[in-house]
Amino acid sequence: MIKINLFCVGTIKEKFTKDEISEYLKRLSKYAEVNIIETKEVPTQNKQIDVVLDEEGENILKRIKEKEVLLLSDLHGKEMTSEEFASLLKTLIDQGKSPINFAIGGTMGVSENLRKRSTYKICLSKLTFTHQMTRVILLEQIYRAFKIINNENYHH
Numbered sequence: 001m002i003k004i005n006l007f008c009v010g011t012i013k014e015k016f017t018k019d020e021i022s023e024y025l026k027r028l029s030k031y032a033e034v035n036i037i038e039t040k041e042v043p044t045q046n047k048q049i050d051v052v053l054d055e056e057g058e059n060i061l062k063r064i065k066e067k068e069v070l071l072l073s074d075l076h077g078k079e080m081t082s083e084e085f086a087s088l089l090k091t092l093i094d095q096g097k098s099p100i101n102f103a104i105g106g107t108m109g110v111s112e113n114l115r116k117r118s119t120y121k122i123c124l125s126k127l128t129f130t131h132q133m134t135r136v137i138l139l140e141q142i143y144r145a146f147k148i149i150n151n152e153n154y155h156h
Contacts, residue, residue, distance in 0.1 A: 002032040003099040004142065007060045008135055009106030010041045017132050024139035031146040036135075037063060041106045049108055057111030060103050070101045070118045073134055074110060077121030086145035088120065093149075102142075104134050 012018050021036070028034045039059040042052045064070055069092055080088070092100050103114060107130075115121065124137055147154040 002093055004028075004032045004034045005063075005099045005101045006034065006036045006135070006138065007063065007101060007103040008036060008038050008131065009056045009060070009104065010131055011038050012132050012135070014132065017136060020136050021139060024136070024143050027143050028139070028146065031150070032142075034139075034142070039063075044108070050111070052108055053105070053111040054113060056106050056108075057114035060114060061117055064101050064117075068099060068101055069097045069120075070103060071120045071122055072110065072114060072118035073102065073104045073124060073138060074115065074118070074121040075123055075126075075128070076115075077123040079123045079126070082141060082144050083148060085122070085141055086148035089142070089145045090149045102138060104131050104138065106131055 012021065025034055025036075039056065042055040042059075044052050089100070103110070103118070105111075105114070124134065124141070129137060144154055
């Protein structure tokens with residue numbers, strides 16, 4: 001079974017968001033083993049933003065092996081349709097890429113090192129979402145991609 005890691009800066013506090021995440025993880029379990037790895041948000045007290053972003057980025061990068069694929073959720077990334085995203089995911093699966101790693105930055109964004117290390121930069125929308133909401137949206141799109149890949153109907 002394909003393995004997917006979702007690296008996220010920060011934790012989820014709201015019950016309704018946790019419930020939504022749990023629902024998508026349950027749905028995805030039919031297609032992939034999905035792990036959410038939370039890293040700490042670095043306190044911003046007396047630190048420049050780039051220092052905070054570098055520390056948060058390093059907390060993710062040290063968990064990803066050199067040859068592994070990393071898809072970064074990035075406002076400057078490529079916008080895709082759900083079908084294009086599904087096609088990318090299918091290509092990675094067909095190439096035997098596992099785990100497939102996704103990363104979502106914290107409230108301040110992502111470091112330049114994380115951008116440079118990423119295999120693909122994807123923009124979920126030109127709209128700005130909280131990183132908690134981005135987690136739900138990305139999980140939903142991964143689920144939708146598996147439905148598309150498997151030619152299954154998805155009405156949600």
